Amino acid sequence: MDTGNPYPTLVVTKYMGSKKAILPFVADELTRLTEPGDITVDLMAGTHTIGYAMKQRCRIVSNDIQRYSLVIGHTLLNYNPQPQFEGALREAFKRYYRINGRHLEELFEPGLRREKVMLSRDTDERPDWEDYRDFCEGHPYFMRSTDATDWPEEYLLLFKPQRIAAYRAFNKLEPYSLFSLYYANSYLGVRQCIELDSLRYAIDKLCDEWILDNGDLGLDPFGLRCLLLSGLIAVLNRINPGPGHWAAFQRVSQHNRDYLVAQRRIPLYELFLTKVAGLESALSKNPSPYAPHITMNEDFVAFMREVYEYIKQAKVVYLDPPYSQGHYSRFYHLIETLVLYDYPEIAYTGRYRTGRHQSPFAHKDKVAGAVGQVCQTAREAGVVLVVSYSRGGVVPDCEAFRGILEGHYPSEKIEFRQLSSVHSKLGQAKRMRTEEYLFTCRP
Numbered sequence: 001m002d003t004g005n006p007y008p009t010l011v012v013t014k015y016m017g018s019k020k021a022i023l024p025f026v027a028d029e030l031t032r033l034t035e036p037g038d039i040t041v042d043l044m045a046g047t048h049t050i051g052y053a054m055k056q057r058c059r060i061v062s063n064d065i066q067r068y069s070l071v072i073g074h075t076l077l078n079y080n081p082q083p084q085f086e087g088a089l090r091e092a093f094k095r096y097y098r099i100n101g102r103h104l105e106e107l108f109e110p111g112l113r114r115e116k117v118m119l120s121r122d123t124d125e126r127p128d129w130e131d132y133r134d135f136c137e138g139h140p141y142f143m144r145s146t147d148a149t150d151w152p153e154e155y156l157l158l159f160k161p162q163r164i165a166a167y168r169a170f171n172k173l174e175p176y177s178l179f180s181l182y183y184a185n186s187y188l189g190v191r192q193c194i195e196l197d198s199l200r201y202a203i204d205k206l207c208d209e210w211i212l213d214n215g216d217l218g219l220d221p222f223g224l225r226c227l228l229l230s231g232l233i234a235v236l237n238r239i240n241p242g243p244g245h246w247a248a249f250q251r252v253s254q255h256n257r258d259y260l261v262a263q264r265r266i267p268l269y270e271l272f273l274t275k276v277a278g279l280e281s282a283l284s285k286n287p288s289p290y291a292p293h294i295t296m297n298e299d300f301v302a303f304m305r306e307v308y309e310y311i312k313q314a315k316v317v318y319l320d321p322p323y324s325q326g327h328y329s330r331f332y333h334l335i336e337t338l339v340l341y342d343y344p345e346i347a348y349t350g351r352y353r354t355g356r357h358q359s360p361f362a363h364k365d366k367v368a369g370a371v372g373q374v375c376q377t378a379r380e381a382g383v384v385l386v387v388s389y390s391r392g393g394v395v396p397d398c399e400a401f402r403g404i405l406e407g408h409y410p411s412e413k414i415e416f417r418q419l420s421s422v423h424s425k426l427g428q429a430k431r432m433r434t435e436e437y438l439f440t441c442r443p
């Protein structure tokens, strides 16, 4: 089907507010404002839809507060096709994966054994949905506020706070077991957590140790780490039974049991290889003449200060802020933890990281000030500012948003475009009609 989109896209994970669905609306404007080789600054790049679409034309300087975004951005913008993830590299990876996996299989044997029955394909053997619900809800996890009963004492000891404190203090303690200790039977299954932890372990071992021991191969550890972590994010996205974020996990019910079971049967190792190969294949077809591009991971204010010299040389600063009151740090906490792998404190039913970033763009009383900071920097630097926004956000409509911009630009310096679109509104059954806005502000 011809979607009328001439720009390349590559989706690592579904993302709220991704510009994929309205890419030409934004990218045509950025193309109109730039010449080949010009700098475009992407202040809040998310999944780097814009950088990926524009990297053939522009030098990209991108940023986002979330660490997973840096990983995705470095992969999408700076992937280097040589050498690919195969041969000796892949063999070493598999060895590491098995070492961690074997260790975890022993430790988490009670959970694994019960899960095997719950996920059985033999319908005579498989317990009914209420048993599966009880199994999931009765499973221990770190910081569980009620006692998990009916489990061997030594199994329960694994999840004790003192033990997790040691993991947190001694970075990279083995075996890697964060997901097994925090999320088994919530967002993914027990075996899947073991596989994910072991894939994460193999990525670190390969990039921290194996590459150094094999320096003659000339591999870039950071580039490889970002590629493999992007593959792992894509795996989590694929097995997510939810709607494209991780704000909540589904309780087992009669209605969703078969679906959850099917999702939790998916083996992750092969899926991971497929995802990495898919990324490599797509990325090799979209190289950039201007690589390496700059990708950063800062609050937008610190970022603008740090790269101010680039901003002065840039043709466009593009701002695509959060529109809604929900924080990205909540919706995407699971992939943030996958990347940071730092054994965080967690809270609430969704087991979110505590101390998550709270964006001013998600607060009614802070959003105008935050937009103003971007406007002031862009004006001082003498660069065009392009802003995306959507109807029904924290700033409710285009008049209100225009009002904020007019506090910083004369009205005749602001151009306005609008596009009717259908939002998938991740998590809501109905797709919603909305209006997408694009403001172009000249200094």
Ligand SMILES: C[S@@+](CC[C@H](N)C(=O)[O-])C[C@H]1O[C@@H](n2cnc3c(N)ncnc32)[C@H](O)[C@@H]1O
Pocket (backbone or CB within 6 Å): 015, 016, 017, 018, 019, 020, 043, 044, 045, 046, 047, 048, 049, 050, 063, 064, 065, 066, 069, 298, 299, 300, 301, 320, 321, 322, 323, 328, 329, 359, 360, 361
């Ligand atoms: C609408 S999304 C961007 C989507 C992106 N254009 C895409 O297509 O994937 C908004 C982004 O703003 C980031 N963000 C929120 N507050 C921020 C801050 N204070 N500094 C930097 N980035 C921030 C979020 O992490 C999120 O990725």
